[in-house]
Each structure stands twice: as structure tokens, then as C-alpha cells.
Amino acid sequence: MTWRTGITELLGVRYPIMQAGMGVAAGGRLAAAVSNAGGVGCIGASRMTPEELDREIAFVQAATSAPFGVDFLFPDLGERTASPQEGVSHAVDPKLRAEMLAVTYRRRVPLIVYAMKLPAGAAAEAHEHGITVMTLVGTARHAVRAQQLGADAVIATGTEAGGHTGAVALSVLVPAVAREVGIPVVAAGGIATGAGVAAALALGADGVWVGTRFLATRESSVHDDVRKEAVARTEDQTVISRALSGKTCRLATNDFTAYWTTHEPRPFPQQAVEINRQGLVLKGLRDGDVVSSPIPLGQSTALVDSVEDAATVLADLVGGAERAVADLAGRLGSGVGA
Numbered sequence: 564m565t566w567r568t569g570i571t572e573l574l575g576v577r578y579p580i581m582q583a584g585m586g587v588a589a590g591g592r593l594a595a596a597v598s599n600a601g602g603v604g605c606i607g608a609s610r611m612t613p614e615e616l617d618r619e620i621a622f623v624q625a626a627t628s629a630p631f632g633v634d635f636l637f638p639d640l641g642e643r644t645a646s647p648q649e650g651v652s653h654a655v656d657p658k659l660r661a662e663m664l665a666v667t668y669r670r671r672v673p674l675i676v677y678a679m680k681l682p683a684g685a686a687a688e689a690h691e692h693g694i695t696v697m698t699l700v701g702t703a704r705h706a707v708r709a710q711q712l713g714a715d716a717v718i719a720t721g722t723e724a725g726g727h728t729g730a731v732a733l734s735v736l737v738p739a740v741a742r743e744v745g746i747p748v749v750a751a752g753g754i755a756t757g758a759g760v761a762a763a764l765a766l767g768a769d770g771v772w773v774g775t776r777f778l779a780t781r782e783s784s785v786h787d788d789v790r791k792e793a794v795a796r797t798e799d800q801t802v803i804s805r806a807l808s809g810k811t812c813r814l815a816t817n818d819f820t821a822y823w824t825t826h827e828p829r830p831f832p833q834q835a836v837e838i839n840r841q842g843l844v845l846k847g848l849r850d851g852d853v854v855s856s857p858i859p860l861g862q863s864t865a866l867v868d869s870v871e872d873a874a875t876v877l878a879d880l881v882g883g884a885e886r887a888v889a890d891l892a893g894r895l896g897s898g899v900g901a
């Protein structure tokens with residue numbers, strides 16, 4: 564079956580199924596596997612040095628000629644400049660941000676995703692390099708603003724999502740965004756099955772952005788114990804917390820999130836800088852401390868039943884969506900006029 568949506572057209576890909584950028588978890592290996600299978604792989608560049616990013620992009624470009632993306636977790640800090648103590652974090656170091664962007668421009672990466680607010684001028688700059696730009700949004704208002712700032716598509720992130728997320732459910736957010744903007748809308752949050760893909764498209768999305776399900780693949784660069792958590796957990800074993808960065812972020816419930824229910828996190832970006840200084844995200848995702856470190860995880864953890872290759876996951880999402888659509892057409896068709 565040939566799929567045609569605003570995202571397959573925009574990026575020239577077979578399937579509008581995008582693997583979410585996930586810091587630490589999504590390197591070149593995962594991105595290449597997804598793009599090679601007909602989806603859109605995405606390197607999660609937060610916590611990489613420019614040299615590491617260059618290496619990961621080179622890996623993808625050697626492995627596939629298909630489009631792929633790089634996801635940045637840069638906030639829009641306006642005129643704010645970093646103090647030397649804060650220089651450790653991408654979140655607050657403008658020099659490091661500029662170097663990271665320069666790597667993507669030089670390497671002619673097809674797609675950049677701005678995970679936090681799209682800074683003014685960022686889309687125009689990327690377009691000069693022939694790069695497509697997307698950004699994550701949690702409300703229709705932010706989607707309209709992103710369109711005004713030149714985004715080529717928005718990724719509407721429902722509250723179900725792992726990592727930074729807002730309060731609006733995907734079932735409301737996607738149609739609310741789709742009716743306000745004239746650019747393609749990608750749905751994120753809680754999508755881990757083919758039926759979920761079909762449902763997102765039915766709500767008005769042109770594609771999907773899937774994190775948690777791809778976290779549990781062999782190609783993700785996390786500790787095996789993190790994959791095991793993604794398989795084992797139920798839908799009520801994640802929580803939205805400001806403990807990771809000062810902004811709302813969905814994490815697996817554990818001793819880390821429990822501690823921060825009785826302590827007040829600092830505002831963003833100070834909390835992010837502190838957690839970064841303690842190396843806690845690496846301790847969790849890379850070293851497998853799933854008890855006392857932050858583990859970003861979506862509610863769709865409930866729907867992840869096994870660890871698979873990324874290509875198997877992509878094929879399952881595609882086949883499952885096609886089956887869901889056929890099944891629904893049959894059910895509605897037989898009901899008509901009955």
C-alpha cells in the first residue's frame with residue numbers, strides 16, 4: 564500500500580513514521596535503522612558534543628541515503644547569555660548551540676527538530692542551508708506561533724508522551740492544532756501500535772513521532788535494564804515531574820521522582836543544569852540506574868511488550884495501521900444502513 568500524507572511529501576519518505584529524538588537513547592545506529600526501513604530516524608543530540616554529533620551524523624550518512632533528522636533540546640532564551648558555571652549544558656550555552664548547528668549545516672542534515680520553542684530566525688537560517696525545520700508544540704497557540712516563525716511542520720505532543728510534555732491529551736491536541744495551521748501536523752505521545760498510528764492520522768495528523776516504543780529496540784543506545792523497564796511497566800507507572808529540568812517532563816516513577824514530590828525543583832534552566840552536573844540522565848539511561856535516576860518514559864510503555872529490531876517495529880506500525888484501517892472500514896461499512 565502506498566501512503567501519501569503531508570509528511571511523506573515534505574520529506575520524500577515512504578512512511579510518515581518518525582522515530583522521536585531522544586537524548587542519550589537515540590544515536591546514529593537507531594536513526595539509520597529507522598530511515599533505512601522507510602521511516603524517519605532522528606538523532607537525539609542533547610548531551611552530545613559537536614564532535615559526537617558529527618560522528619553520529621557521519622554514521623547515518625554512511626548507512627543510508629534516506630532522509631533523517633537531528634533533534635535539539637535548545638530552549639529559546641532570548642537575549643539571555645550563559646554564565647560560566649552554566650557552560651556545561653546545551654540548554655544554556657549559546658556558543659555550544661552555535662557549534663552544534665554548524666555541524667548539522669556542514670553535514671547537510673535533511674531535517675532539524677527544535678524540541679523546545681523555535682527561536683526567531685532559526686527556521687530561516689536552516690532554510691538557507693536547505694534544511695527542513697520542525698518543532699514540538701503542546702497547544703494550538705504555540706503551533707500557530709511556530710508556523711509564523713517559519714516551521715515546515717509541527718509535532719503536536721500530547722500529555723501521554725515520554726520526556727518534556729504538556730497537559731493536553733493527544734485526542735484533543737491534534738484536531739485543535741490541525742484546524743489552526745496550514746502546515747503538516749505530526750502527532751506525538753502514546754503512539755506505540757499500528758492502531759495508534761491510524762487513530763492519529765484519523766484525528767488529522769500527517770505523521771507520527773514515536774519515542775517510547777523505539778526506546779525498547781536493540782538499536783537504541785540505552786542500558787538493557789531501561790529496555791526491560793519499558794517492557795515491564797503499566798500505563799500508570801509514569802508521572803509528570805519538574806525534577807529533570809524545571810519544566811514538566813514525563814518520567815518513570817521511581818525513587819528519583821518520589822524524592823522530588825516532597826522537594827521543590829528549581830526553575831528551568833537551573834534544575835536542568837544541576838541534574839546535568841550530577842550526570843543523572845547518563846546514570847539512568849546509559850548505566851541502567853532505573854531506581855534513583857530520571858528515566859523519561861511515556862504512558863505507551865504499557866503497550867510495549869517486547870524488545871525488537873527497529874525495522875521490525877516500523878513494519879509492525881505500518882502493517883498494524885493498515886489492518887486497523889481495513890478493520891474499521893469493514894466494521895463501519897457493515898453498520899451503514901443496518
Ligand SMILES: Cc1cc2nc3c(=O)[nH]c(=O)nc-3n(C[C@H](O)[C@H](O)[C@H](O)COP(=O)(O)O)c2cc1C
Pocket residue numbers: 583584585586587588607608609634635636677678679699720723724725726727751752753754772773774775776778858859860861862863
Ligand atoms: C528516553 C527519552 C528521551 C527523550 N529525550 C528527548 C530529547 O532529548 N529531545 C526531545 O525533543 N524529546 C525527547 N524525548 C521526547 C520524545 O522526543 C517524544 O516527544 C516522546 O517520546 C513521544 O512520546 P512517546 O514516548 O509516547 O512515544 C525523550 C523521550 C524519551 C522516552
